[in-house]
Amino acid sequence: MALPYLEAVLGFMIFMYLFETYLDIRQHAALKLPNLPKPLEGVISQEKFEQARAYSIDKSYFHFIHEAVTILMDTAILYFGILPWFWKLSGNLVAYLGLDAENEIIHTLSFLAGVMIWSQITDLPFSLYSTFVIEARHGFNKQTVWLFFRDMFKGICLSILLGPPIVSAIIFIVQKGGPYLAIYLWAFMFVLSLVMMTLYPILIAPLFNKFTPLPDGVIREKIEKLAASLKFPLKKLFVVDGSTRSSHSNAYMYGFFNNKRIVLYDTLIQQCKNEEEVVAVIAHELGHWKLNHTMYSFIAVQILTFLQFGGYTLVRNSKDLFESFGFDSQPILIGLIIFQHTVIPLQHLVNFGLNLVSRTFEFQADAFAKKLGYAKALRAGLIKLQEENLSAMNTDPWYSAYHYSHPPLVERLAAIEEADNFPADKWWKKSSIGLYKSIVAETSSVFRFSS
Numbered sequence: 001m002a003l004p005y006l007e008a009v010l011g012f013m014i015f016m017y018l019f020e021t022y023l024d025i026r027q028h029a030a031l032k033l034p035n036l037p038k039p040l041e042g043v044i045s046q047e048k049f050e051q052a053r054a055y056s057i058d059k060s061y062f063h064f065i066h067e068a069v070t071i072l073m074d075t076a077i078l079y080f081g082i083l084p085w086f087w088k089l090s091g092n093l094v095a096y097l098g099l100d101a102e103n104e105i106i107h108t109l110s111f112l113a114g115v116m117i118w119s120q121i122t123d124l125p126f127s128l129y130s131t132f133v134i135e136a137r138h139g140f141n142k143q144t145v146w147l148f149f150r151d152m153f154k155g156i157c158l159s160i161l162l163g164p165p166i167v168s169a170i171i172f173i174v175q176k177g178g179p180y181l182a183i184y185l186w187a188f189m190f191v192l193s194l195v196m197m198t199l200y201p202i203l204i205a206p207l208f209n210k211f212t213p214l215p216d217g218v219i220r221e222k223i224e225k226l227a228a229s230l231k232f233p234l235k236k237l238f239v240v241d242g243s244t245r246s247s248h249s250n251a252y253m254y255g256f257f258n259n260k261r262i263v264l265y266d267t268l269i270q271q272c273k274n275e276e277e278v279v280a281v282i283a284h285e286l287g288h289w290k291l292n293h294t295m296y297s298f299i300a301v302q303i304l305t306f307l308q309f310g311g312y313t314l315v316r317n318s319k320d321l322f323e324s325f326g327f328d329s330q331p332i333l334i335g336l337i338i339f340q341h342t343v344i345p346l347q348h349l350v351n352f353g354l355n356l357v358s359r360t361f362e363f364q365a366d367a368f369a370k371k372l373g374y375a376k377a378l379r380a381g382l383i384k385l386q387e388e389n390l391s392a393m394n395t396d397p398w399y400s401a402y403h404y405s406h407p408p409l410v411e412r413l414a415a416i417e418e419a420d421n422f423p424a425d426k427w428w429k430k431s432s433i434g435l436y437k438s439i440v441a442e443t444s445s446v447f448r449f450s451s
Helices: 005-031 046-079 082-096 104-137 145-176 178-207 218-229 266-271 275-290 293-315 319-324 332-342 344-388 397-403 409-421 424-440
Strands: 211-213 234-240 251-254 260-265
Touching (some): 005 397, 104 145, 145 332, 234 266, 266 275, 266 344, 275 293, 275 344, 293 332, 344 409
Parallel strands (some): 234 260
Antiparallel strands (some): 211 234
């Protein structure tokens, strides 16, 4: 008797939608609280709190609608057999154009072209509303409609340029991989990730933003001095014109081995009160590098990728699996898509674990910046970024534990105050205790961290 793969996938999709909607409702209730968390009273202005509250509530309502539409479409696509129907339709289109419909690579590219068109059409109304209504209403959107569609066009062009060779390579590897298929697939993705991490900031990112060297001055001098003191191989220091699209702010670094680069959003420089706050944010980022967080994360992703391909090789020839989803053939890309659906339960568990580790890394990076003498400046910088980005001030403990890759501000400020009491080698204990307190100590929808 064939296993009910489709029914199991649909059941879990609906279960996860209901569970995450429950968490969203808890978070929505927290966002509507009229008062600041006690640790932020006197720290965040009431005006900024009201603005952040309104922004978060607007995004929350939008999220409810978007998720409801998404689960309806995804469920309908699977339940009514839209995937196998569209696969056959794409094959007919290939034949109509006089191409070889038996060539799986050509057939797959035709299928993906249709999927991309469908995705653009269904995502466009939500993207437009999010950008030109919600973000504009709260003063964040800076891009014009022309710039929005120009970026979308560039993204489509990149997909057309990069997608076919990558997909073709994957199909070829699966066809020829034999017993070492999982290793070959992982090796290909490993090399691809290295290539993309190298090319993206150099060739792709400049298509969307302008990167200019950070001008000489106090900020540049202090960042270079900090990097040198940590033996960070800083080669270039850029400012990116993030303000042309949004007033949200950020900073990041990239590069391999002795060719590291740091990028500051111009909005970050504009929003922080003084140079020390900007440098403190960079000290936090350098903490990730010094503590090998980026390397650990990269290794974790590689292990998960290999395990995922290993699982795929076990089911890729399962006739029952394909037939459960309405396919009378076993296309390679479809097999990967179906497999992704069948391991959704594991993916949710893995994502939860990765978020837990990510939050721990954030605490460690904050503690690292504090040890360098930037505690006061980092605290001021985090508060300023929270205010300027209108981030949620009140968060539900269950929601943040499940969704957040970064700790809420109240937790980070408290941790900065007590960082000296938690040695770096006790990070797991600290994270576990903190998570336990966050979820268990208060089961209502109000999260008030105080210790």
